[in-house]
Amino acid sequence: MADLTSNFIGIKSPNPFWLASAPPTDKEYNVVRAFKAGWGGVVWKTLGEDPNVVNVNGPRYGAIYGADRRLLGLNNIELITDRPLETNLREIKAVKAAWPDRAMIVSIMVPCEEASWKYILPLVEETGADGIELNFGCPHGMSERGMGAAVGQVPEYIEMVARWCKQYTRMPVIVKLTPNITDIRYPARAAKSGGADAVSLINTISSITSVNLDTFSPEPSIDGKGSHGGYCGPAVKPIALNMVADIARDVETAGLPISGIGGVTTWRDAAEFLALGAGNVQVCTAAMTYGFKIVEEMKSGLSQYLDEQGISLDDLIGRAVPNVTDWQYLNLNYIAKARIDQDACIKCGRCYAACEDTSHQAISMSEDRTFEVIDAECVACNLCVNVCPVEGCITMEELAAGETDPRTGKTVSADYANWTTHPNNPGAVKAAE
Amino acid sequence: MTNTPFTPGIVPARLGAQDLAENFSDLHPPLDGHEALVAADRCYFCHDAPCITACPTAIDIPLFIRQIATGTTASAAQTIFEQNILGGMCARVCPTETLCEEACVRETAEGKPVLIGQLQRFATDSLMAADGHPFERAAPSGKRVAVVGAGPAGLACAHRLALHGHDVEVFDARPKAGGLNEYGIASYKSTNGFAAAEVSWLLKIGGITLSTDKALGRDITLEGLRGEFDAVFLGIGLTGVNALRAEGEARDGVADAVEFIADLRQADDLGALPVGRNVVVIGGGMTAIDAAVQSKLLGAENVTLVYRRDRDAMPASRYEQDLATSRGVRFIFNAMPLEVLGNGAATALRCEYTKAEGRSLSGTGETFDLPADQILKAIGQTLEGAPEAVRLEGGKIAVTGAGRTSADNVWAGGDCASGGEDLTVTAVAEGRDAAEDIHATLIGGA
Numbered sequence: 001m002a003d004l005t006s007n008f009i010g011i012k013s014p015n016p017f018w019l020a021s022a023p024p025t026d027k028e029y030n031v032v033r034a035f036k037a038g039w040g041g042v043v044w045k046t047l048g049e050d051p052n053v054v055n056v057n058g059p060r061y062g063a064i065y066g067a068d069r070r071l072l073g074l075n076n077i078e079l080i081t082d083r084p085l086e087t088n089l090r091e092i093k094a095v096k097a098a099w100p101d102r103a104m105i106v107s108i109m110v111p112c113e114e115a116s117w118k119y120i121l122p123l124v125e126e127t128g129a130d131g132i133e134l135n136f137g138c139p140h141g142m143s144e145r146g147m148g149a150a151v152g153q154v155p156e157y158i159e160m161v162a163r164w165c166k167q168y169t170r171m172p173v174i175v176k177l178t179p180n181i182t183d184i185r186y187p188a189r190a191a192k193s194g195g196a197d198a199v200s201l202i203n204t205i206s207s208i209t210s211v212n213l214d215t216f217s218p219e220p221s222i223d224g225k226g227s228h229g230g231y232c233g234p235a236v237k238p239i240a241l242n243m244v245a246d247i248a249r250d251v252e253t254a255g256l257p258i259s260g261i262g263g264v265t266t267w268r269d270a271a272e273f274l275a276l277g278a279g280n281v282q283v284c285t286a287a288m289t290y291g292f293k294i295v296e297e298m299k300s301g302l303s304q305y306l307d308e309q310g311i312s313l314d315d316l317i318g319r320a321v322p323n324v325t326d327w328q329y330l331n332l333n334y335i336a337k338a339r340i341d342q343d344a345c346i347k348c349g350r351c352y353a354a355c356e357d358t359s360h361q362a363i364s365m366s367e368d369r370t371f372e373v374i375d376a377e378c379v380a381c382n383l384c385v386n387v388c389p390v391e392g393c394i395t396m397e398e399l400a401a402g403e404t405d406p407r408t409g410k411t412v413s414a415d416y417a418n419w420t421t422h423p424n425n426p427g428a429v430k431a432a433e
Numbered sequence: 434m435t436n437t438p439f440t441p442g443i444v445p446a447r448l449g450a451q452d453l454a455e456n457f458s459d460l461h462p463p464l465d466g467h468e469a470l471v472a473a474d475r476c477y478f479c480h481d482a483p484c485i486t487a488c489p490t491a492i493d494i495p496l497f498i499r500q501i502a503t504g505t506t507a508s509a510a511q512t513i514f515e516q517n518i519l520g521g522m523c524a525r526v527c528p529t530e531t532l533c534e535e536a537c538v539r540e541t542a543e544g545k546p547v548l549i550g551q552l553q554r555f556a557t558d559s560l561m562a563a564d565g566h567p568f569e570r571a572a573p574s575g576k577r578v579a580v581v582g583a584g585p586a587g588l589a590c591a592h593r594l595a596l597h598g599h600d601v602e603v604f605d606a607r608p609k610a611g612g613l614n615e616y617g618i619a620s621y622k623s624t625n626g627f628a629a630a631e632v633s634w635l636l637k638i639g640g641i642t643l644s645t646d647k648a649l650g651r652d653i654t655l656e657g658l659r660g661e662f663d664a665v666f667l668g669i670g671l672t673g674v675n676a677l678r679a680e681g682e683a684r685d686g687v688a689d690a691v692e693f694i695a696d697l698r699q700a701d702d703l704g705a706l707p708v709g710r711n712v713v714v715i716g717g718g719m720t721a722i723d724a725a726v727q728s729k730l731l732g733a734e735n736v737t738l739v740y741r742r743d744r745d746a747m748p749a750s751r752y753e754q755d756l757a758t759s760r761g762v763r764f765i766f767n768a769m770p771l772e773v774l775g776n777g778a779a780t781a782l783r784c785e786y787t788k789a790e791g792r793s794l795s796g797t798g799e800t801f802d803l804p805a806d807q808i809l810k811a812i813g814q815t816l817e818g819a820p821e822a823v824r825l826e827g828g829k830i831a832v833t834g835a836g837r838t839s840a841d842n843v844w845a846g847g848d849c850a851s852g853g854e855d856l857t858v859t860a861v862a863e864g865r866d867a868a869e870d871i872h873a874t875l876i877g878g879a
Contacts, residue, residue, distance in 0.1 A: 067474040068471060346539070347479075349480030350478070365481075389477050
């Protein structure tokens with residue numbers, strides 16, 4: 001069994017799986033049960049100033065589904081904790097005392113005023129919590145009051161508040177970023193400039209999940225009206241991975257620890273975040289969908305994977321970052337062709353429909369439903385692989401150097417050549433003469 | 434009455450009313466909404482889908498399943514009915530395991546096809562329960578067509594003709610319309626009077642007059658119909674029954690399986706139906722299976738199905754064979770009947786084992802006696818009472834193209850016509866296609 005012990009900005013936990021700040025972590029009862037189930041840590045649901053906020057008294061969540069009603073995306077219009085500050089502080093202190101080996105991070109959202117932060121930070125520190133996470137991410141409700149994403153969308157505010165926090169507490173500071181911006185690197189750089197110890201991302205994405213076609217209200221519907229919510233779950237993972245990678249490979253934020261969040265549902269998702277530079281991951285939707293028990297699969301899966309790879313958890317972190325590049329640096333001399341495993345093929349014809357109707361007419365269909373790749377047409381776009389219901393049935397295989405690409409008639413070159421030097425590029429850099 | 438499965442002879446009420454009701458309840462209880470959505474989600478929406486090719490009526494199966502999955506069941510039913518107006522019955526009786534579901538790519542992938550038949554029933558039942566009829570007649574054409582036989586072929590033909598604005602009169606020799614849907618087919622595949630309800634629903638298209646108790650050759654003649662109508666469609670089925678050609682065939686207790694099934698289908702009280710203690714069914718098709726299973730369900734102690742060839746040669750599908758086995762029917766393969774033994778009434782059936790050499794069968798000389806107080810013959814049906822004006826071929830009415838017979842303006846389809854398997858769904862396809870050809874002919878000739 002691989003060692004999953006995690007050390008994230010000096011905060012130790014028995015594994016890198018934390019529960020994100022959200023309803024699963026909003027009180028002692030839940031968090032104790034989560035720790036019993038094996039979670040490495042929690043980010044306690046966001047604390048605010050008294051009087052505590054209130055929530056709607058109707059539905060707070062909306063969802064989209066895949067086949068068999070598998071939940072793919074969830075959105076919520078829930079606000080930060082709706083319990084008094086004192087209640088939360090008392091429970092945090094009790095849980096941390098009872099579970100000293102687990103990470104206890106406290107999420108905070110108070111107005112963008114120095115006094116507010118100066119007031120609350122010592123109260124949180126007194127609980128014995130391991131660190132704080134600044135909620136600059138929630139896109140709904142609180143942002144309209146100048147908090148949450150309203151702060152996260154203005155790098156100067158991020159830097160300012162991060163600096164206050166570093167000034168008024170000795171606890172490590174994690175800044176939670178909103179994805180509702182155009183370039184995630186700017187808020188990340190601001191957090192670093194403010195002295196933050198780490199960033200966590202992504203928070204939820206502004207969204208409307210569906211519209212009720214009988215009442216014409218967005219869902220979730222409160223008395224016939226709906227408001228945008230924050231979107232999360234498996235559907236947002238690709239967006240989150242991209243943003244994590246952007247920060248991981250940005251020279252200005254290089255080395256800034258990242259807590260990865262966004263659709264982590266299985267150990268595999270977690271491993272991908274880690275490989276793209278996250279030091280640990282936070283989970284919410286998967287726990288909300290399946291319960292706390294899923295952490296068992298995450299732990300056993302990651303452990304088995306590390307053992308099979310023969311690497312440590314630290315080895316995994318950031319391992320894929322050097323392979324993330326810009327399009328212009330991709331090797332245009334890399335030539336692949338689709339290959340269909342006829343033994344695995346179940347003859348559904350989806351590859352044919354996809355290629356024939358929407359791509360490059362590079363798959364043929366015979367009378368007996370044998371589907372074959374026409375190499376002279378195949379551009380290796382991968383759509384057939386993506387729509388095939390049988391995993392591994394269609395693969396992309398590289399043509400070896402020296403082979404002829406039947407599509408272009410050209411010999412495959414062993415040399416690397418990208419767009420920056422391509423003759424069709426008006427701005428191409430001429431090779432030295 | 435205190436009869437039990439062990440009471441000797443052919444007697445009624447071997448089982449109590451509750452057991453009988455349970456035994457003859459729906460073979461596949463209908464899917465509820467949740468089950469239908471789960472089942473529908475398994476469809477891959479294949480390109481040029483193999484299930485469509487495998488369906489004799491070429492229903493666009495992936496489309497109707499997608500319509501179910503997206504919450505538009507009425508549209509799903511429309512997709513089905515456009516191709517097969519008896520889609521409700523076909524959903525119940527089609528041997529899907531040898532048609533659409535055998536072709537399903539998920540059968541290839543996982544050995545578990547999408548539940549196409551049950552999804553089709555979900556869609557068609559939903560629309561029929563809402564009493565909707567999704568078709569409107571075209572303007573009256575002024576043409577009149579006679580359809581002889583109100584079975585699947587005749588009904589499908591009549592509906593399609595009526596849809597095109599023609600006036601149709603459907604004749605049937607029996608007191609009720611429906612043909613084998615009403616008088617054949619195992620009870621547990623068509624419960625709660627579905628066959629009759631489907632006919633009533635189908636007639637909502639309008640323009641169809643039903644004349645029952647009118648037999649061809651007795652009450653009406655083809656010549657008379659040809660004089661009175663612009664076209665005639667023959668869907669008269671196979672009403673003759675092959676003889677056993679075994680000694681003692683006339684003994685009491687020997688009967689035709691089709692009659693046994695018809696009596697069962699028309700019975701108001703299953704407890705009043707007599708059934709043997711030791712039933713032997715001879716044959717290997719669906720009729721044999723239906724008769725054997727239902728004998729067992731009525732409370733026969735022993736039911737044995739004797740088939741002259743081996744399992745692989747049996748026309749009934751493996752699924753149907755397994756169904757029979759699960760109900761307690763015993764199969765004896767490679768054996769043929771020699772003689773019905775008994776003194777007045779049958780007491781046993783003497784059989785001889787067979788061996789096959791190519792298509793020819795011969796006895797091995799080894800015989801055995803099966804106790805039998807009831808012997809049901811299910812060794813095939815034949816065309817009976819075909820009009821002289823139409824040419825026959827291989828014992829059936831010869832047809833070319835979309836059911837054209839040798840006689841002008843006379844079409845034929847269903848079991849009585851040459852070509853195609855003798856299945857409800859095939860009959861529907863033939864009736865429908867003949868109707869289109871009749872329509873084209875009548876309009877073209879106008």
